[in-house]
Amino acid sequence: MTTAVDVADLVKRYPKSRHNAVDGLSFRVRCGEIFGLLGPNGAGKTTTVGVLTTRIVPTSGKVEIGGVDVGRDPVAAKTKVAVVPQRVNLDRSLNARQNLLFHATYHGVGRSARHALADELLDRMGLAGKARARVDDLSGGQSQRLMIARALIHRPEVLFLDEPSTGLDPQARLFLHDRIEDLRSEGITVVLTTHDMDEAEKLSDRVGIVDHGRMLTVDTPSELIRSLPGSGTMDVTIRTNGLTPEAAGGTLAEIPGVQRVERIGRPSGEGGAAETRLRLYVAGETTELLGPVAARLHERTVTVTDLALGSATLEDVFIDLTGRDMR
Amino acid sequence: MSTTTTSLRAFTAVLGRDVFVTGRELPSFLAQVLVQPVALLFVFGKVLGQLGYTQPGYAQILLPGMIALNAFLVALQNTSFPLVLDFSYSREIEDRLLAPLPISWVAVEKMLFGALRGLFAALLMFPIGLLMLGRVSWDLSGLPFAVLCMVLGSLAGGTVGLTVGAAVPPRRINIMFAVILAPLIFTGASQFPWAQLHDLRWFQIVCAFNPLTYVSEGMRGALLPEVPHMAPWVCVLALLLACLIFGAAGIKFFLRRALD
Numbered sequence: 001m002t003t004a005v006d007v008a009d010l011v012k013r014y015p016k017s018r019h020n021a022v023d024g025l026s027f028r029v030r031c032g033e034i035f036g037l038l039g040p041n042g043a044g045k046t047t048t049v050g051v052l053t054t055r056i057v058p059t060s061g062k063v064e065i066g067g068v069d070v071g072r073d074p075v076a077a078k079t080k081v082a083v084v085p086q087r088v089n090l091d092r093s094l095n096a097r098q099n100l101l102f103h104a105t106y107h108g109v110g111r112s113a114r115h116a117l118a119d120e121l122l123d124r125m126g127l128a129g130k131a132r133a134r135v136d137d138l139s140g141g142q143s144q145r146l147m148i149a150r151a152l153i154h155r156p157e158v159l160f161l162d163e164p165s166t167g168l169d170p171q172a173r174l175f176l177h178d179r180i181e182d183l184r185s186e187g188i189t190v191v192l193t194t195h196d197m198d199e200a201e202k203l204s205d206r207v208g209i210v211d212h213g214r215m216l217t218v219d220t221p222s223e224l225i226r227s228l229p230g231s232g233t234m235d236v237t238i239r240t241n242g243l244t245p246e247a248a249g250g251t252l253a254e255i256p257g258v259q260r261v262e263r264i265g266r267p268s269g270e271g272g273a274a275e276t277r278l279r280l281y282v283a284g285e286t287t288e289l290l291g292p293v294a295a296r297l298h299e300r301t302v303t304v305t306d307l308a309l310g311s312a313t314l315e316d317v318f319i320d321l322t323g324r325d326m327r
Numbered sequence: 328m329s330t331t332t333t334s335l336r337a338f339t340a341v342l343g344r345d346v347f348v349t350g351r352e353l354p355s356f357l358a359q360v361l362v363q364p365v366a367l368l369f370v371f372g373k374v375l376g377q378l379g380y381t382q383p384g385y386a387q388i389l390l391p392g393m394i395a396l397n398a399f400l401v402a403l404q405n406t407s408f409p410l411v412l413d414f415s416y417s418r419e420i421e422d423r424l425l426a427p428l429p430i431s432w433v434a435v436e437k438m439l440f441g442a443l444r445g446l447f448a449a450l451l452m453f454p455i456g457l458l459m460l461g462r463v464s465w466d467l468s469g470l471p472f473a474v475l476c477m478v479l480g481s482l483a484g485g486t487v488g489l490t491v492g493a494a495v496p497p498r499r500i501n502i503m504f505a506v507i508l509a510p511l512i513f514t515g516a517s518q519f520p521w522a523q524l525h526d527l528r529w530f531q532i533v534c535a536f537n538p539l540t541y542v543s544e545g546m547r548g549a550l551l552p553e554v555p556h557m558a559p560w561v562c563v564l565a566l567l568l569a570c571l572i573f574g575a576a577g578i579k580f581f582l583r584r585a586l587d
């Protein structure tokens with residue numbers, strides 16, 4: 001399996017900044033893979049994408065795209081990559097279709113090929129009716145799709161998508177996901193940054209979680225979830241019948257296999273009928289704990305009104321690794 | 328395909344994009360480059376002359392200066408203004424920075440395209456001047472050297488524009504006119520022969536720092552050899568030097584803006 005993107009000990013400190021925006025980051029993306037780069041705000045994702053697309057000069061470290069050293073041969077690297085940035089940067093002096101055509105011309109796509117490709121991509125991105133629209137007249141989602149079309153028109157080996165679904169409605173998001181899946185079948189390597197954990201889980205073959213400019217972990221979403229301590233959850237809704245919710249939680253936490261108990265939601269109902277919801281984080285198989293939990297609650301004469309099993313999500317992994325503090 | 332071939336092709340395409348966009352906005356481009364020099368030529372060359380406030384022959388001195396002014400200033404403005412906008416919030420230039428050519432080539436393209444517009448604007452002044460003044464008594468043997476001055480003047484204007492455009496932050500664009508353009512217009516010897524300024528020594532020295540002076544003097548010397556003027560080789564040397572200094576500074580500032 002060949003490597004499409006190779007980042008080794010990448011460090012970037014912006015001028016006048018007191019700390020490193022990217023601080024010794026290393027990871028590899030395989031050819032044809034969809035790689036999710038996750039991380040809290042300011043983690044260094046956009047900076048990393050900037051270095052990989054020649055726009056940011058690294059302080060140290062080495063990055064390669066398809067075997068080409070980006071620092072040493074930026075022009076060759078630029079023929080291999082395409083990027084859909086976080087902010088719209090379409091050419092406002094040109095209309096939608098011209099944006100595609102000129103971009104293709106910069107990249108040396110022949111005349112008839114670029115016209116055919118432009119029409120095909122506009123069609124594929126649902127923009128056929130907007131071919132002659134001024135860039136200023138496009139909605140946020142339409143601009144986003146046009147930037148994706150523009151990125152694809154020179155047939156890049158690696159496509160960088162920096163938070164592509166921010167600001168998209170659910171329909172547009174699904175549409176985008178389908179297009180990204182198409183890229184997988186075309187063999188284009190995709191590096192995707194996102195804050196949408198469901199999206200990352202759904203699309204990515206592997207994800208890397210970055211914080212403070214360092215890679216915390218890289219693996220498939222399912223493996224990351226499995227490795228999370230307390231990766232299974234059990235939500236129990238109880239009527240405590242005199243017992244305090246804390247005491248009920250405490251007694252459940254004593255059951256072997258239960259790692260942590262958290263109160264979720266607000267108590268509902270009144271007086272003795274007050275209902276409390278507790279979430280149990282479980283190591284190993286959740287189903288094996290059904291019996292012990294029910295038995296323990298029965299012992300304490302607590303009424304169970306609802307019980308639901310769940311598994312952890314990528315978001316739980318993310319929070320577990322990066323903490324709850326906002327950046 | 329070699330990197331150089333790829334880069335050359337991309338360079339041509341980026342230049343082609345600018346030509347295409349200009350072609351579409353030709354009327355506004357013409358207005359931008361012609362209104363000011365035509366007005367100057369009309370007031371100083373025609374109105375003041377007919378009212379008797381200027382000596383006969385002043386219009387003849389003014390015309391080469393106006394052509395030089397247009398070459399230099401249009402090149403400067405057409406390099407700097409778009410650049411300031413390109414680097415502002417819209418970041419439109421990014422698509423070209425990501426095209427497969429060295430970033431410094433994008434800077435050169437910007438400068439070259441500004442210079443082409445300057446040259447075009449200067450050439451337009453020939454027929455307009457002839458029409459407005461009715462009669463010009465030029466030494467036509469000096470025409471090739473005048474054209475050389477125009478070309479060098481446009482290039483110098485482009486390099487100064489690149490420096491200014493890449494160095495001025497977008498929110499300062501409005502003071503750019505007051506503190507940079509206006510002084511350049513009036514210290515460039517385009518409205519007066521520099522060589523005759525001996526009684527205004529300090530002003531003569533100030534003018535010597537303006538590259539436009541050498542364009543005006545070179546053109547006037549070539550077309551009106553009887554008017555006192557600077558030696559042609561001085562003009563060429565100064566303009567080449569200006570291109571070199573401002574070209575290097577401009578590319579340096581451009582790289583600093585384009586790369587984080």
Ligand SMILES: Nc1ncnc2c1ncn2[C@@H]1O[C@H](COP(=O)(O)OP(=O)(O)OP(=O)(O)O)[C@@H](O)[C@H]1O
Nearest residue numbers: 014017021039040041042043044045046047048587
């Ligand atoms: N041009 C710049 N100059 C100085 N500091 C910068 C610059 N760009 C980013 N930074 C800083 O570098 C750090 C990483 O920023 P970066 O944009 O890479 O984060 P990110 O992971 O993309 O965040 P987000 O999820 O919010 O987009 C931040 O602390 C940011 O403030």
Ligand SMILES: [Mg+2]
Nearest residue numbers: 045046047086
């Ligand atoms: Mg970002």
